[in-house]
Amino acid sequence: MASPRSRLALLFAAVVAAILVAVAACGKPAPRAAAPSSSPPSATAAPAxxxxxxxxxxxxxxxxxTLSDEQxxxxxxxxxxxxxxxxxxxAGSAQGNQKLGKVDTPAQMIxxxxxxxxILVGFSADDPTSTNQATTNVDNPKQITALTAGLQQAAGGEAPILIGTDQEFGVVTRIKTGVxxxxxxxxxxxxxxxxxxQQGxxxxxxxxxxxxxxxDFAPDADVLGTADGGVIGSRSFGSDPKAVSDQVAASVRGLQGAGxxxxxxxxxxxxxxxxxxxxxxxxxxxxxxxLDKxxxxxxxAGIDAGAQLVMSGHLDVKSxxxxxxxxxxxxxxxxxxxxELGFKGVVVTDALNxxxxxxxxxxxxxxxALNAGNDLLLMPPNVGEAYQGLLDGLHTGTLKKDRLVEAATRDLTLRFTLADAQAGDQNLLAAKSHLDVASGLAAAAVTQLRGQCGVPIKGPVTVTTSGGRDTSKANLEKALRSAGVQVVPSGGRIVHLVGYGDGTGDLxxxxxxxxxxxxxxxLGKAKSPNVLATYSSTPDALKALAQVLAGKQKPTGKSPVDVPGLPRSVC
Known part of the structure; x- marks a missing residue:
């Protein structure tokens, strides 16, 4: 046992050491504080x-x-x-968040x-992905901008969190107004x-x-290979691998050119x-x-163009x-x-719900999913259970720490990369120059598959549709009138519109x-002497169709898929 004198010396030395540590610490910046939470601070708020x-x-x-296992x-x-x-x-949203992760708000979840x-989601009945879109939190640009700012504020730290959505356009379009x-x-x-x-x-x-x-969880890089387009349909650029490759690469360059x-x-x-x-x-x-071919x-092609994420599909690929x-x-x-493909970015699962x-x-x-090689786990059915499962995996050894670190490093590398992109400009939302680009793409798509190329329809015209397409009907009628075509409720030459999910019975x-x-x-089953395709039902697509029907624009598009009994174009 040490003597009283030696114990006093030890105590004095300890005090001096503590003072020196405190003085040394004065020269270091304090860690950036996270937003208040009942759990440890956010990973993005770690020391600088x-x-x-x-x-x-x-x-x-x-x-x-610097991160803990929990982070x-x-x-x-x-x-x-x-x-x-x-x-x-x-109250309903709070209840939904309680079921997902025992929190009331998105900020608390973060x-x-x-x-x-x-991920920001949006339910729409005519959307092929609607079965896993349990709610909608995208309404208009003002609301979305406030939401994303609030989410980033909740996260804090140097690296912005990833905030994404499925903005593919066509049948999978989450944000539909004000853009x-x-x-x-x-x-x-x-x-x-x-x-x-690329410009689009x-x-x-x-x-x-x-x-x-x-x-953006886009573009769709699937090549169509079924007789009817399968479940992917118009989400794909077409059935030719080379043409699809070129379009995918252009889409990647366009999106990522915007940060x-x-x-x-x-x-x-x-x-x-x-x-x-x-x-x-x-x-x-x-x-x-x-598959390779x-x-x-x-x-x-998308990887070579620099795509930063690849989404893994829930697909049983036998080969x-x-x-x-x-x-x-x-x-x-x-x-x-x-x-084989040399991808070095972030692999994200398709939705886990x-x-x-x-x-x-x-x-x-x-x-x-992590052990398989995914780096980012999208839309788990219960975030609390997914989170605890990862921690349990670390503790039991079913998930190796090195694999989790590798995935988190890739995710954070992407986040730091995106942090360096230029801030967005609200004045660009639905700007005329942007709208002109979209209308140009829609006009270039119009394809005539039967009939004499570009011959104007002789009015008056009556527009009919398959069920539930009142908006498309009204948009085409308005566009036809603007193009100088007489439109009557009945008795005119019939222009009939079909769309997503329609079959022979809708003709x-x-x-x-x-x-x-x-x-x-x-359209291969249609009996009409004239058959055209717009592949989309946006107002711009219907304006372009009206211009073609009025004889003011040639239908220059070419079907990117084979339609039995019809050529790719008659023009």
């Missing part, structure tokens, strides 16, 4: 050591070293939340789970001008950035199956050689990993996507002109 490294990858690597787990999660505001939500991102609406991918494919495509997606990126979004990260989906290709991965696990029986070509969804397949995501991913509990699915046997506003496959 990443500033020692100038490049995004170096900053990300430095920051990751790391949150970096790889990108759920959705209920509510049109980050902090002020309705803070509690140290989230790396949040420039491009035509569908298939319409753009019909126009066949990658330079114009630059417009889209500028407007997303202006509203505070930094990720918005582009996402290639649905790897390794969803275009050759009629099954919907929202409800089933589609099986793709193609040979690997066929067709389905993988647009992904390679890669039979019986295992590609979204949970190490062979697909590591051996093929990273090894889709049926093929829900065969496992949320926590187990999260671990499986009008008495129509003089039948127009397809989505995929053109049903």
């Amino acid at each position: 050591s990443p500033s020692q490294a100038a490049d995004p990858a170096g900053r990300a690597a430095a920051l990751v070293k 790391l787990a949150g970096q790889v999660l990108m759920p959705y939340a209920y509510g049109a505001s980050a902090t002020n939500v309705s 803070q509690k789970y140290h989230l790396g991102g949040l 420039t609406l491009l035509p569908s991918a298939m319409a753009v494919g019909a126009g066949g001008n990658p330079a114009a495509t 997606w630059k417009v889209a990126g500028d407007e997303l950035r202006a509203m505070g979004l930094n990720v 918005v990260a582009a996402t290639l989906k649905h790897f390794p290709g969803h275009g050759s199956t009629p099954s919907d991965s929202h409800t089933d696990l589609p099986v793709i029986g193609k040979s690997k050689a066929d 067709v389905d993988l070509a647009p992904f390679k 890669i990993d039979p019986g295992v969804p590609a979204s949970f397949s190490h062979k697909a995501l590591v051996d093929v996507l990273r090894g 889709m049926a093929p991913a829900e065969k496992w509990p949320a926590g187990e699915a999260a671990v499986r 009008n046997a008495k129509a003089d002109v039948t127009v397809g506003m989505d995929t053109p496959y049903v």
Whole structure:
């Protein structure tokens, strides 16, 4: 035992040491505080050591070293939340968030789970992805801008969180008011001008950035390979791998030229199956050689164009990993996507609240997805369970720390990269120059597949539609009148419109002109002497159609898919 004198000396030395530590600490900046939370501070609010490294990858690597397991787990999660505001939500939205993660607001969700991102969602009955869109938190640019600002404020820190949405245009368009609406991918494919495509997606990126979004889950890189377009349909640029590749690459350059990260989906290709991965696990029986030649070509083109994300699809690809969804397949995501195609960016799952991913509990699915090679987990059905599953995986060894660190580093590298992009300009939202670009794309898409090219219709004209298309009918009638065509309620030459989901029973046997506003496959069954396609139902698409029907514009588009019994164009 030490003597009293020696104990006094030890005490004096300890006091001096404590003083020296305190003095030394005075020269260091304090860590940036996170927003109030009942859990540890947000990962994005860690000490400012990443500033020692100038490049995004170096900053990300430095920051990751400072993070706890809890903070790391949150970096790889990108759920959705209920509510049109980050902090002020309705009782119903609060109830939805309680079910998702035992919080009331999106801001609380970000803070509690140290989230790396949040996806903004929007339910629409005529949207093929509506089955997993449980709510809507996109309304108009003002609301969206306030929401995204609130989400970033809740996160704090140096690296902005990822805020994304599915703005593909066409049938999958989350933000529909107050912005420039491009035509569908298939319409753009019909126009066949990658330079114009790039310009269009630059417009889209500028407007997303202006509203505070930094990720678009687009473009669709699927090559159509079924007789009727399958479940992907007009979301694809077409059926020719080279043409689709060119359009995908142009879309990537446009979006990312605006500082918005582009996402290639649905790897390794969803275009050759009629099954919907929202409800089933589609099986793709193609040979690997066929996949390489067709389905993988647009992904390679998008990667070469610099795409920052690739979305893994819930697809059973027999030639890669039979019986295992590609979204949970190490062979697909590591051996093929990273090894063969050379992708170095962020791999994000397709939504984990889709049926093929829900065969496992949320926590187990999260671990499986990360182990397969995904870096970002999109829309888990329960964010709390997914988060806890990752922590449990670390503790039991089913998830290795190195894999979680690798994923979080990739995600943070992307976030630091996006942080350096120029701030968005609200004056660009639906600006005339932007609207002109969109109208040009729509005009270039109009295709005549039967009849004498460009011959004007002799009025008067009566517009008819399949069920539920009153808005399209009214828009075309207005556009026809503006083009000088007489429109009457009945008794005129019939122009009949069909669109998304329509079949042979929706055609009008008495129509003089039948127009397809989505995929053109049903047009092969039409009896009309004149058949045209716009591939889209935007007001611009219908204005362009009216110009063609009035004989004021030639239909210069070419169908990007084969329609039995019809040529790609008669012009």
